[in-house]
Amino acid sequence: MSKEILFSSYELNGFELNNRMVMAPMTRSRSANEGKLATDLTARYYQQRATAGLIITEGTYVSEEGIGVVNVPGIYTAAQIEGWKLSTAAVHKEGGVIFAQLWHTGAYSHPDLHEGKKPLAPSNVNPAQQVFTAEGFKPSEEPQAMTAEDIKRTVNDFKQSALNAFQADFDGVELHGANGYLLQQFFSKNSNLRNDEYGGSVENRARILFDILDELKQTVDINKVGVRLNPSLNGIMGILVDDETITLYNYIMNKLNDYGLAYVHLIEPFTDVSDNENAVQEVAKHFRKIYNGTIIINRGFNKETATKVIEDGDADLVSFGVPFLANPDLVARFKTDALLNTPDQDTFYTPGEKGYTDYPTLNN
Ligand SMILES: Cc1cc2nc3c(=O)[nH]c(=O)nc-3n(C[C@H](O)[C@H](O)[C@H](O)COP(=O)(O)O)c2cc1C
Numbered sequence: 001m002s003k004e005i006l007f008s009s010y011e012l013n014g015f016e017l018n019n020r021m022v023m024a025p026m027t028r029s030r031s032a033n034e035g036k037l038a039t040d041l042t043a044r045y046y047q048q049r050a051t052a053g054l055i056i057t058e059g060t061y062v063s064e065e066g067i068g069v070v071n072v073p074g075i076y077t078a079a080q081i082e083g084w085k086l087s088t089a090a091v092h093k094e095g096g097v098i099f100a101q102l103w104h105t106g107a108y109s110h111p112d113l114h115e116g117k118k119p120l121a122p123s124n125v126n127p128a129q130q131v132f133t134a135e136g137f138k139p140s141e142e143p144q145a146m147t148a149e150d151i152k153r154t155v156n157d158f159k160q161s162a163l164n165a166f167q168a169d170f171d172g173v174e175l176h177g178a179n180g181y182l183l184q185q186f187f188s189k190n191s192n193l194r195n196d197e198y199g200g201s202v203e204n205r206a207r208i209l210f211d212i213l214d215e216l217k218q219t220v221d222i223n224k225v226g227v228r229l230n231p232s233l234n235g236i237m238g239i240l241v242d243d244e245t246i247t248l249y250n251y252i253m254n255k256l257n258d259y260g261l262a263y264v265h266l267i268e269p270f271t272d273v274s275d276n277e278n279a280v281q282e283v284a285k286h287f288r289k290i291y292n293g294t295i296i297i298n299r300g301f302n303k304e305t306a307t308k309v310i311e312d313g314d315a316d317l318v319s320f321g322v323p324f325l326a327n328p329d330l331v332a333r334f335k336t337d338a339l340l341n342t343p344d345q346d347t348f349y350t351p352g353e354k355g356y357t358d359y360p361t362l363n364n
Helices: 002-007 040-048 078-093 148-167 182-187 202-219 245-256 283-288 303-311 322-326 330-335
Strands: 010-012 015-017 021-023 054-061 098-103 130-133 136-139 172-177 225-229 263-267 295-298 317-320
Touching: 002 303, 002 330, 021 330, 040 078, 054 078, 054 148, 078 098, 078 148, 098 148, 148 172, 148 202, 172 182, 172 202, 182 202, 202 225, 202 245, 225 245, 263 283, 283 295, 303 317, 317 322
Parallel strands: 021 054, 021 317, 054 098, 098 172, 172 225, 225 263, 263 295, 295 317
Antiparallel strands: 010 015, 130 136
């Protein structure tokens, strides 16, 4: 059993996943079209990777206001829903399961992407990031602090985009609560200076996530909703850990137990936090003790470490980013201990098929 656990099936709230290997969400910036549409090419890319137990799509905008990277698809117009149907049909044809990652970038954006207007964020804190615009990378600027009305509308945008995703035949949705984007900007003290019910205490900073989930609970199958979190993100992507970070994520994970979600998708620290007592060092191990449902763990896993983390009982599923990007048949390669293709970083975010749909499989 032990060598095979990665390839064993997993029952995910009614979905029979063929294996424990998840394709992590990855922005690929191939939607350089008018309507921010997923296309035939997007469908081919996901179809090639459909032997993953579960695919989570690239971050997909919940609204125009959520835009923060050029050439990324959305899921807030009828044409975008139609565009995504190509991908869901292609993956389902191969017997795969596919969730859409719902994304609002908040401050991690640029006025160029909003017709000159400031992007909306919890507070007017410049995340000091490089933003990928039509004219290349530009430094982020000070965003506009959201009003209560803005927050309400944003919660509704998440709800509507989830409904749209189900209309596009996605099997589920993942809320992007990680990597320094809007939801994490609310969670973190350094990016949230609000003094209303969305700022200050741990409960208040986490509130927007639960507002969205409470809306979703009433409108979609909540057991087809996942949440992605990066609890130990520190010093990059505009986020710092602080003296309440561990308390905050303990609170969030504990409260998520009440929702019956599809899963929580956690990320091990992106940077070395070993000398930072405010950061959770071993994310899966720590939160496994708090969260009762399915945990997907991510970052830097290979076949051996993924097998171990599941065997140790610290996670149920493991997601792979770059390995799936460069190896459409990653499952077959792991099964046969085949060599992996080398990822080409230069084509991670460039248009067209090169570095997208032309990575070879073992059979060609
Ligand atoms: C090209 C690229 C794009 C990414 N885009 C997203 C994204 O849209 N949403 C997200 O949550 N994470 C995104 N990530 C992070 C990955 O999901 C993952 O956390 C990261 O690659 C680490 O996993 P790995 O070591 O298995 O590659 C991206 C990573 C890469 C390399």
